Amino acid sequence: MSDDNLRLLILGAHPDDAEYHAGGLATKYRRQGHAVRMVSLTDGSAGHHQMRGQDLIERRRREAASAAALIGAESEVWNYRDGFLQPGIDVRLDVIREIRRFQPDLVLTHRPCDYHPDHRAVGQLVQDASYMVTVPSIAPEVPCLSRDPVVGYLPDRFTVPRPLRADVIVEVGNDLETLVNMLACHESQFFEWLPFNQGITHEVPVEVTARREWLRESFAHHLRSLTNRFRADIIAYHGPQRGEAIEFAEVFEVSEYAAPLDDTARARLFPFVN
Numbered sequence: 001m002s003d004d005n006l007r008l009l010i011l012g013a014h015p016d017d018a019e020y021h022a023g024g025l026a027t028k029y030r031r032q033g034h035a036v037r038m039v040s041l042t043d044g045s046a047g048h049h050q051m052r053g054q055d056l057i058e059r060r061r062r063e064a065a066s067a068a069a070l071i072g073a074e075s076e077v078w079n080y081r082d083g084f085l086q087p088g089i090d091v092r093l094d095v096i097r098e099i100r101r102f103q104p105d106l107v108l109t110h111r112p113c114d115y116h117p118d119h120r121a122v123g124q125l126v127q128d129a130s131y132m133v134t135v136p137s138i139a140p141e142v143p144c145l146s147r148d149p150v151v152g153y154l155p156d157r158f159t160v161p162r163p164l165r166a167d168v169i170v171e172v173g174n175d176l177e178t179l180v181n182m183l184a185c186h187e188s189q190f191f192e193w194l195p196f197n198q199g200i201t202h203e204v205p206v207e208v209t210a211r212r213e214w215l216r217e218s219f220a221h222h223l224r225s226l227t228n229r230f231r232a233d234i235i236a237y238h239g240p241q242r243g244e245a246i247e248f249a250e251v252f253e254v255s256e257y258a259a260p261l262d263d264t265a266r267a268r269l270f271p272f273v274n
């Protein structure tokens with residue numbers, strides 16, 4: 001185990017994106033005493049079929065704070081309007097300032113190709129900020145970084161222009177219960193809005209323990225199929241015996257627009273991957 005103090009910054013579009021796509025990695029970081037900060041660029045105000053406006057924004061802020069508190073991470077929800085995010089210069093400057101202030105070793109975000117316009121915008125914004133964090137004349141009120149952090153992309157299922165490349169594979173079977181507990185904090189999403197949007201509201205149990213189990217089943221199914229999609233990469237990396245045995249993994253691609261993930265950086269940032 002590395003005794004370096006690492007800093008992980010997850011920049012998502014919505015208040016539940018960080019946990020959903022990288023909650024296992026975040027949990028491992030916190031367990032080793034590293035700093036984790038989860039930021040949602042939008043206010044989450046489009047994520048419900050019945051609630052609107054400030055009530056929903058405040059509810060989602062509380063949900064994100066509860067989820068982060070479970071692993072002792074920092075949580076912040078910005079005020080950009082959900083569903084309206086564009087990769088403009090004001091938000092780019094906010095992202096540059098955020099990365100400079102937190103001084104992360106690793107930044108995770110969406111790919112700039114994704115089904116959701118807000119996700120695409122965040123991916124573009126982080127890409128646009130990646131080099132600029134080292135340029136002192138841009139946003140001079142916050143001291144610039146001497147070098148870029150490593151920037152990685154959160155796992156997704158999209159294939160155009162090409163599927164996510166499995167540069168990093170993190171086994172998260174031991175973190176699954178914590179991960180599900182974090183997702184369960186986002187009640188408005190996983191028990192209300194997303195089932196409504198998918199037409200499966202009738203499947204969600206009312207009782208708290210039962211619906212947590214229901215969420216566990218559905219998230220395990222999601223993570224298992226993600227893992228199976230990258231099975232060939234997992235076997236190539238870990239060998240057939242261990243590669244076949246891994247049931248739950250988070251997979252990340254490293255951006256070529258920021259610091260490279262050389263062997264030293266890999267050993268430092270992902271010490272639990274061997």
Ligand SMILES: [Zn+2]
Pocket residue numbers: 013014017116119
């Ligand atoms: Zn999202």
